Ligand SMILES: C[C@@](CO)(OP(=O)(O)O)[C@H](O)COP(=O)(O)OP(=O)(O)OC[C@H]1O[C@@H](n2ccc(N)nc2=O)[C@H](O)[C@@H]1O
């Protein structure tokens with residue numbers, strides 16, 4: 003069974019409070035976009051029935067074979083969020099058979115695109131469906147939150163206002179299909195924990211629910227990502243990406259999440275070509 007975990011962007015992002023548990027309360031809109039990894043899970047028995055030699059990798063947890071391709075993912079297999087998702091379910095559902103999990107990575111990492119969290123949420127979904135575990139949606143959301151603050155969003159995977167750590171999700175009827183997105187990844191890796199430490203939490207001037215209800219053309223001065231200033235302070239070249247997007251006709255431009263990717267929103271089909279020859283760029287349908 004193969005699924006294609008997609009990325010997200012943040013439309014506005016406010017850090018409103020530091021919590022006693024060390025996390026921060028935030029307010030943001032998560033919007034899914036069609037830049038995708040590929041994730042396949044087969045039971046090891048199925049795999050061997052295909053008469054292929056089973057690969058043996060060092061450092062794999064027992065009962066799990068992780069195969070990676072595409073963009074290189076840092077860390078040991080045990081650090082991979084797909085493996086962590088499998089381990090979390092295996093603890094409560096020991097009937098899960100040994101599996102082989104193949105992740106083909108296409109979503110840039112440390113980019114504010116939530117790719118790791120998406121892989122984790124899709125792994126939960128896939129294991130639940132393939133092995134008929136019968137885990138209800140509410141319980142899947144609980145498991146997802148144990149894997150990452152923006153992981154529950156990918157269980158729902160529809161435009162949502164997120165509050166709390168990012169797990170209190172309210173679906174909203176936001177349809178940006180009349181727009182095209184230019185996503186720019188400047189190959190700078192931002193550490194999310196570091197980014198949160200740079201912010202002095204404060205409630206936003208206007209609740210995001212109000213701002214997001216305005217037309218996209220009104221977002222430029224009102225839909226703010228609190229991480230943008232400290233990240234651009236550390237990496238001044240990133241500020242130029244936003245300026246260039248506006249100069250090229252973007253109706254709205256912003257950094258996503260804790261960075262370092264930026265996106266520009268253009269009328270459908272009007273994304274200019276060749277704007278950032280030095281960076282990885284993706285033109286995506288909203
Ligand atoms: C900032 C956001 C915005 O969408 O996205 P990314 O830029 O990472 O994609 C998310 O809140 C990131 O969610 P996620 O990447 O799952 O974060 P986690 O693994 O839970 O936490 C990483 C670290 O960030 C900090 N953290 C995260 C979430 C939160 N609400 N408060 C925090 O203080 C903590 O220091 C934590 O140790």
Ligand SMILES: Nc1ncnc2c1ncn2[C@@H]1O[C@H](COP(=O)(O)OP(=O)(O)O)[C@@H](O)[C@H]1O
Pocket residue numbers: 075076077081082083084105110111112113114115116117118119121122194259261
């Ligand atoms: N399956 C995975 N895909 C991507 N990154 C992963 C995965 N598992 C663990 N990670 C780790 O999570 C870090 C953050 O990745 P990611 O969630 O894609 O970025 P971001 O938090 O900026 O949205 C990566 O640098 C990587 O070390």
